[in-house]
Structure formats: structure tokens, C-alpha cells
Amino acid sequence: MIPLKLTLTGFNGIRDGMGRESLVIDFERETGGAMLVALTGGNGRGKSTLLDNMTPYPVMPSRAGADGLGAFSYYDEVYLPENHKELEWRMGDTRYRSQIVIRVGGKRRTEAYLHEFGEKSWTPARLGDGTVSDGRMETYGRLVEGIAGPAATFFSTAFSAQQRRQLSAYRNGEIKSLLADLLRLDAVRERGERANEVLRLLRCGQRAARTQCEAQRQAVHALRHELAEMGDTTAQSELARQNRNVAAARLDARRNTLAALRAEADVAAGQEARRVQLLAERGTALTGWRQTIEELDNAIGGEEAARDDMAQRHAQRAASRETGLASLRAQRTTLLASREQERRAALAAAHVPLFQHLAGRRASVVSELRQSLARKEKLAADLALAQARQMAVEREAGQAALKAQELRRRLSLTREVPCSGMPMQTGCKLLGDAHAAHALLPDAGAVVARLNAAYTAIVDEINGLRAGASGIASMCAALARAEQRQQCTARRLAHAERQAARREALALAAPLLTEVEDRLATAADHSAAERAADDHEYQAQERRLSELVRRREEAARPCAAVARLDAQLASLPPPPDLGAIGRAAQECEQAQAQLRTAEQAQLAALRARDHAEELRRQIAVKEQDCGRRERGLARLDEQMEMWSLLAKALGNDGIIALAIDDAGPELSALANQLLLACYGPRFTVSIKTQVATAKGELREGFDITVHDAQRDTVKSVTRMSGGERIWINECLTRAMALYLAQADGRRSATLFSDEADGAFDAQHKRRFMEMKREVLRVGGYAREFFISHTPELAEMADRVIDLDQYAT
Numbered sequence: 001m002i003p004l005k006l007t008l009t010g011f012n013g014i015r016d017g018m019g020r021e022s023l024v025i026d027f028e029r030e031t032g033g034a035m036l037v038a039l040t041g042g043n044g045r046g047k048s049t050l051l052d053n054m055t056p057y058p059v060m061p062s063r064a065g066a067d068g069l070g071a072f073s074y075y076d077e078v079y080l081p082e083n084h085k086e087l088e089w090r091m092g093d094t095r096y097r098s099q100i101v102i103r104v105g106g107k108r109r110t111e112a113y114l115h116e117f118g119e120k121s122w123t124p125a126r127l128g129d130g131t132v133s134d135g136r137m138e139t140y141g142r143l144v145e146g147i148a149g150p151a152a153t154f155f156s157t158a159f160s161a162q163q164r165r166q167l168s169a170y171r172n173g174e175i176k177s178l179l180a181d182l183l184r185l186d187a188v189r190e191r192g193e194r195a196n197e198v199l200r201l202l203r204c205g206q207r208a209a210r211t212q213c214e215a216q217r218q219a220v221h222a223l224r225h226e227l228a229e230m231g232d233t234t235a236q237s238e239l240a241r242q243n244r245n246v247a248a249a250r251l252d253a254r255r256n257t258l259a260a261l262r263a264e265a266d267v268a269a270g271q272e273a274r275r276v277q278l279l280a281e282r283g284t285a286l287t288g289w290r291q292t293i294e295e296l297d298n299a300i301g302g303e304e305a306a307r308d309d310m311a312q313r314h315a316q317r318a319a320s321r322e323t324g325l326a327s328l329r330a331q332r333t334t335l336l337a338s339r340e341q342e343r344r345a346a347l348a349a350a351h352v353p354l355f356q357h358l359a360g361r362r363a364s365v366v367s368e369l370r371q372s373l374a375r376k377e378k379l380a381a382d383l384a385l386a387q388a389r390q391m392a393v394e395r396e397a398g399q400a401a402l403k404a405q406e407l408r409r410r411l412s413l414t415r416e417v418p419c420s421g422m423p424m425q426t427g428c429k430l431l432g433d434a435h436a437a438h439a440l441l442p443d444a445g446a447v448v449a450r451l452n453a454a455y456t457a458i459v460d461e462i463n464g465l466r467a468g469a470s471g472i473a474s475m476c477a478a479l480a481r482a483e484q485r486q487q488c489t490a491r492r493l494a495h496a497e498r499q500a501a502r503r504e505a506l507a508l509a510a511p512l513l514t515e516v517e518d519r520l521a522t523a524a525d526h527s528a529a530e531r532a533a534d535d536h537e538y539q540a541q542e543r544r545l546s547e548l549v550r551r552r553e554e555a556a557r558p559c560a561a562v563a564r565l566d567a568q569l570a571s572l573p574p575p576p577d578l579g580a581i582g583r584a585a586q587e588c589e590q591a592q593a594q595l596r597t598a599e600q601a602q603l604a605a606l607r608a609r610d611h612a613e614e615l616r617r618q619i620a621v622k623e624q625d626c627g628r629r630e631r632g633l634a635r636l637d638e639q640m641e642m643w644s645l646l647a648k649a650l651g652n653d654g655i656i657a658l659a660i661d662d663a664g665p666e667l668s669a670l671a672n673q674l675l676l677a678c679y680g681p682r683f684t685v686s687i688k689t690q691v692a693t694a695k696g697e698l699r700e701g702f703d704i705t706v707h708d709a710q711r712d713t714v715k716s717v718t719r720m721s722g723g724e725r726i727w728i729n730e731c732l733t734r735a736m737a738l739y740l741a742q743a744d745g746r747r748s749a750t751l752f753s754d755e756a757d758g759a760f761d762a763q764h765k766r767r768f769m770e771m772k773r774e775v776l777r778v779g780g781y782a783r784e785f786f787i788s789h790t791p792e793l794a795e796m797a798d799r800v801i802d803l804d805q806y807a808t
């Protein structure tokens with residue numbers, strides 16, 4: 001692979017290092033066929049960004065981390081919405097163009113195309129297996145690896161990136177995998193993996209077969225246990241057979257006994273028939289006797305009930321008779337009382353005129369007394385009026401006397417008044433008044449006289465009236481008594497009149513009394529006759545009852561017919577022992593049941609024997625199966641051992657280790673040739689695929705041992721100093737590239753290195769460049785691009801691409 005022309009657009013490294021969005025470098029023009037080309041520029045100018053993008057592989061190794069090429073993403077390296085990497089390169093005689101478009105704006109997407117230049121134009125690259133570039137990153141990767149070789153090989157032999165781990169730091173497995181890739185042993189390794197897969201599958205199968213085998217063994221164990229539990233089934237079945245025979249013999253004996261007893265019973269059957277007949281007759285006689293007794297009991301019961309009814313009826317009739325008689329007697333008593341009342345009424349009628357006369361007299365006395373009393377009361381009222389008048393006259397007479405006295409006092413003033421008889425007397429009021437009194441004085445005296453006369457008359461009148469009105473109280477008492485007597489007489493008269501008035505009605509009682517007495521006499525006679533008839537009827541009933549009782553007592557005596565039949569029955573011989581036949585029959589049944597049980601036991605024992613037989617057969621089959629399985633497992637073990645051996649042989653520690661061993665001397669020779677070229681004869685290396693363990697045993701491993709001729713020591717490369725290690729690593733890496741170059745047509749014609757060269761001293765720097773030239777020469781490489789950090793090294797290069805010039 002030779003890079004021809006590179007265009008980068010939108011990369012952070014170019015923007016930050018050179019201040020450009022886009023960078024175009026034409027390597028054909030810039031190198032002009034030089035072998036060692038130095039890339040120079042200040043720190044952070046963009047040298048690594050450029051070198052990383054000078055290969056068609058879609059990765060930037062200095063950004064991919066120390067452990068490989070996987071952890072890389074273009075999205076961390078670009079900043080425009082659409083970014084480009086376009087590289088034209090050559091492989092052999094064919095010119096290719098890689099175009100990678102990284103889109104960040106919107107949805108992230110990366111497209112990669114590979115074209116090859118044909119006769120006149122670019123066409124999508126194509127592999128022998130038909131893979132054609134279609135823009136997908138995966139297709140692009142396959143195409144590039146198909147044309148330029150695997151990325152891993154390329155980056156571990158032709159490209160030494162900064163920060164990549166050195167070969168000497170790889171672990172055994174890693175280095176062997178890498179070497180297997182480098183030595184094109186991937187087919188071997190793939191087979192080794194397939195052998196491992198077969199082994200894994202066999203292991204699974206073995207596990208399943210073991211489980212099944214174990215299950216089968218357990219089944220055999222369970223069957224054996226069951227068989228042991230069953231015991232000796234042959235002996236058991238023999239015992240059961242003997243038991244069954246004994247039971248059968250017992251049943252035969254019991255049956256014979258029963259038959260003999262039944263024959264005896266048949267002989268006794270005639271007598272038994274007679275006995276049965278007699279018993280039947282006895283039963284009939286007893287039944288008839290019991291029926292008669294029952295009938296008589298019923299008749300007695302009926303007669304007793306009739307008697308009781310009769311007695312009740314008679315008692316009722318006697319009671320009603322007594323009631324009739326009592327009623328008639330009560331009537332007679334009432335009528336007798338009426339007759340007495342009638343007598344008293346006649347007497348009262350005789351007294352009525354007497355009482356009437358007396359009442360008249362009493363009424364006239366009362367009337368006279370009332371008139372006298374009215375008169376006296378009139379006089380008493382007049383007396384009260386006269387006494388009132390007397391008091392009025394007394395008052396009037398008093399007033400008239402006072403008035404006359406006043407007139408006289410006024411008249412007496414005429415004498416005492418000084419103006420009397422004087423001229424002024426006409427004007428004196430007192431004197432005028434006295435004169436007026438003098439005129440009135442005679443009238444006043446007349447009034448007093450008249451009133452005195454009236455008073456005297458009234459006093460006379462009062463005296464007369466008081467005499468007339470005296471005795472009112474006694475008269476009142478007399479009137480009260482007279483009125484009481486009058487009322488008493490009136491009551492007696494009324495009573496006598498009422499009695500007299502009832503006389504007619506009471507007179508009717510006499511004929512009724514006669515009639516009642518007649519009826520009473522008749523009823524008494526009738527009652528006596530009825531009572532006699534009832535007694536008669538009752539006695540007849542009693543007689544019937546006693547006749548029945550007598551017959552019942554007679555019937556209660558023991559039945560003669562039954563006694564006769566009992567005597568006949570007693571004369572018969574005793575009946576055969578039916579219980580013995582029953583017992584014999586029962587024993588027979590028991591024997592039969594025992595025989596059945598014995599037969600069942602025998603059957604069960606036979607079945608158990610058959611089952612045991614079956615178990616033995618199953619055990620044999622399963623054991624056979626177990627044996628087969630175990631043999632199969634043994635074969636499986638053999639196969640697994642074989643496959644395990646094969647996997648190991650085809651693995652890193654087998655053929656791969658052998659191939660590495662095989663390649664070891666040649667690799668060592670190449671590395672030593674390079675070491676001699678750049679470092680002189682001091683160091684020589686040898687590659688070891690077997691290392692000694694702590695116990696001194698050899699085991700598969702990987703180590704590079706370095707022989708120091710100056711000090712005559714041998715040590716692992718891991719024990720070398722940092723600077724020495726860089727040298728040896730560089731030589732080893734290049735040696736590997738050279739070794740591969742002999743075998744592989746897809747090797748890169750260009751080498752790339754981005755190494756730390758600042759650590760070398762001046763002499764080593766020169767030797768370092770010599771080594772580079774030696775590698776190019778031995779390997780037949782066209783060119784090496786290397787990034788130099790020191791001006792001396794750049795000066796030693798055939799051509800310098802100074803990136804400072806590209807900066808804006």
C-alpha cells in the first residue's frame with residue numbers, strides 16, 4: 001500500500017493544528033520517490049492526524065487506544081455537519097480511491113466508498129467473493145482488508161503508532177493470537193475452535209448420558225430393593241398351595257358331617273309332621289278359646305256401659321221429677337201467700353170509710369187552724385206598720401218641738417236686742433228675724449199638738465193589735481201537728497185503698513191453689529210409679545250382667561281341648577337336633593370361606609412370584625442397558641480425549657506454538673540482523689514458546705530473551721530498560737514485517753511510524769535512521785513516513801514534509 005494523495009475536511013486536528021478546514025497533500029509530488037520521508041512541524045501541528053489518515057483503514061490508530069483498533073469513532077474527530085476523508089492509494093499496480101463521509105448534523109451517519117481505477121474511469125471496488133462497495137462502512141472494511149490485508153496485521157507490522165503497546169508487553173495468549181494472524185494460521189486456529197466446539201458438545205452429551213445412566217442405575221437399585229422386600233416368592237407360593245389343600249380337605253370333612261345329619265333328620269321327618277299337625281290343632285283350639293274369652297269380655301263391657309247409661313238416665317229423670325214437684329210446691333206457697341193477702345185486703349176495704357171520715361176531720365181542723373193563723377199574722381203585720389208609724393210620728397213630733405223651741409228662742413231676742421224700739425230697728429236683721437218667728441210660733445204649737453194627738457191614737461191602736469196578734473207561735477205548732485196527723489191519715493187511707501183495690505185480683509188465687517194442690521198430688525203419685533219402673537229395669541240389667549260374668553269365669557278355666565293336645569304332643573319322641581345341622585352347615589360355610597381365602601392367598605402368591613420374575617427380567621434388561629451406556633460413556637471419554645488433544649494441538653499451544661517455534665529462528669535472525677545494523681553486535685534476541693515455571697518445569701508460553709554480549713547476560717525483554725525496549729520492539733516489529741513480507745503478497749510497501757525518538761542520544765539517533773534504511777532495504781519497501789520530533793533526524797531523512805508550511 002502506497003498513499004498517493006490525501007484530502008481531509010472538517011477534522012479537529014487539522015483545524016486546531018493548521019487553522020484550516022480542509023487540507024490536501026499530494027504525496028507523489030511531495031516525496032518525489034524518496035525512501036525516508038520525515039513529517040515535521042511543531043507540537044500539535046497535526047502530524048499524527050495526518051499520518052493516521054494516510055492509510056485506507058477506517059481508523060486513526062493513535063486515537064484508538066493502546067489495546068487495539070476497536071475503540072475508535074470518527075465522530076470524536078470531526079466538527080463540520082459533513083466531513084470528508086479522501087485518499088488515493090496504490091496496491092501493486094492498481095490505484096484505489098477511498099472516500100469516507102462523516103455526517104454529524106441531524107442523525108449521525110458514516111458512508112464509505114472504495115473505487116478502483118480501471119482503464120479510464122473509477123469503478124466500485126470488487127472482491128473475488130463478489131463483495132462490491134455499496135457505501136456501508138462494513139462492506140468498505142471488508143474490501144480494504146481483502147485488498148490490503150487484515151488491519152491487525154497492518155497496524156502491528158507496518159504502522160507503529162504513538163501510545164501503542166509494545167510487542168514485548170503482550171501476554172502469551174495475545175502474542176500467540178497476533179502471531180497466528182501474522183503467520184496466517186487463522187485456518188488452523190479456526191479448526192482448533194471447531195474442535196473445542198465439538199468437545200463442548202461432547203461434554204454436554206456426556207453430562208446427559210451420565211445423568212441417564214445414573215437414573216437407570218437408580219431404577220435398578222429401586223427394582224432390587226422391591227425384589228428384596230418381596231422375599232422368597234417360590235417358597236411363599238408353595239406354602240400357599242399346601243394351605244389351600246388343607247382347607248379343601250377340611251371342607252370335604254365338614255360336608256360329609258352335614259350330609260349325615262341331614263339323613264338323620266329325614267328319618268325323623270314323619271314324626272315331625274304329626275307334631276306339626278298337633279301343634280297346629282293346639283294353636284287353633286287356643287285361638288278359639290281366646291276368641292270366646294274376648295267376646296265375653298266385649299259383651300260384659302257392653303252390658304256395663306248399658307247399665308251405667310241406664311243409671312244416668314234414671315238419675316236424670318228423678319232430677320226432672322224433683323224439679324217439677326219443687327216448682328208446684330213453690331206455686332202452692334205463692335198461692336197460699338196470696339190467700340192471706342186477700343184476707344188482709346178485705347180487712348183494709350172495711351177500714352177505708354173509717355179512714356176517709358178521719359181524713360175529713362183532720363182536714364177541717366187544719367183548715368181552721370190555718371185561717372186563725374192567717375188572721376193573727378195580718379194583725380201582726382198591722383202592728384208592725386203601726387209601730388213604724390209610731391216611730392215616724394215620734395220623730396216628727398221631736399222635730400216640731402225643736403222648731404217651736406227655736407222660734408221661741410228667736411222671739412226672745414226682741415227683748416234683748418238694744419235696737420228694739422229704736423229707729424234703727426227696721427234695719428236690724430235680728431229683729432226682723434224675731435218678728436218673723438213670732439208670726440210662725442202659733443202654727444208650730446198647733447203642729448206639736450196635732451202630732452201628740454196622733455201619737456196617742458197610734459199607741460191605742462198598737463195595744464189593740466198586740467192583744468189580737470198574741471199566740472201565733474203556739475198556733476203554728478198546733479197547725480204542724482194537725483198537718484202531720486192529716487198526712488198520716490192520708491197515707492193509711494191510701495194504703496187501705498191500694499189493698500182494697502188488689503182484693504179482686506187476689507180473689508183469683510183461691511181456685512188456682514186448689515188446682516195446684518191437685519197437680520201436686522198427681523205428680524207425687526206419678527213419680528213413685530216411675531221410680532218403681534226404673535228400679536225394675538235396673539235389676540233386669542244387673543241380672544244380665546251377672547250371667548255374663550259367670551260365663552266369663554267359667555270360660556277362664558283351662559281349655560280341655562288344649563290339654564288333650566298337649567298330652568298327645570308329650571307322647572311323641574323328641575324332635576331331631578336342628579341346631580346341630582345349622583352348626584354343621586355354618587362350619588361348612590366357614591370351611592368354604594377358608595378355602596376361598598387360601599385360594600386367593602395362593603393366587604396372590606403366584607402373582608407375586610410372576611411379579612418377582614418380571615422384576616428380575618427388568619433388572620437384567622436395565623443392567624444390560626447400563627452396561628451399554630457405560631461402554632458408550634467410555635467411548636465418549638476416548639473421543640473427548642481425542643478431541644481435547646486435537647483442540648489443544650490446533651490451539652495456541654499446539655501447531656500455532658510449533659509454527660511460532662518454526663518461525664522463531666527466522667524471526668530471531670531477522671531481528672538480530674536489524675539489531676546489528678542499528679545497535680551493533682551487543683544485543684541478540686531469541687524467541688521462546690516454552691517457558692520454565694517456578695518448579696523448573698517447561699510449559700507453553702511466550703518470551704523474548706535478549707543476550708547481552710557486552711555483559712554476557714541473558715534476560716527477558718521485559719527486564720530491559722525503557723530505551724532498550726523501544727529498540728528491541730522496533731527491531732522485532734520490523735522483523736515480523738519482513739518475515740511476513742516473504743510470505744504474503746498483500747503486504748504494505750510503505751511503513752509508517754509515529755514514535756518517540758526524543759529519548760535517544762545522538763549516536764542512537766543516527767543508528768535509528770540506519771536501522772530504518774536497513775529495514776527498507778531488507779524488506780524491499782518503497783518508503784517510510786516517519787514523524788520526527790528532533791531536527792537532527794529530519795535532516796537525515798531523504799525528504800521532509802514540513803506541515804508548518806501548510807498552516808495558515
Ligand SMILES: Nc1ncnc2c1ncn2[C@@H]1O[C@H](COP(=O)(O)OP(=O)(O)O)[C@@H](O)[C@H]1O
Nearest residue numbers: 012013016017043044045046047048049076077
Ligand atoms: N479529536 C480531537 N478533538 C479536539 N482536538 C483535537 C483532536 N485531535 C487533535 N486535536 C488537536 O489538534 C491538534 C493537532 O493534533 P495532533 O495531530 O495530535 O498533533 P501533533 O502534530 O502533535 O501530532 C492538537 O492541538 C490537538 O489537541
Ligand SMILES: [Mg+2]
Nearest residue numbers: 047048049162
Ligand atoms: Mg503526534
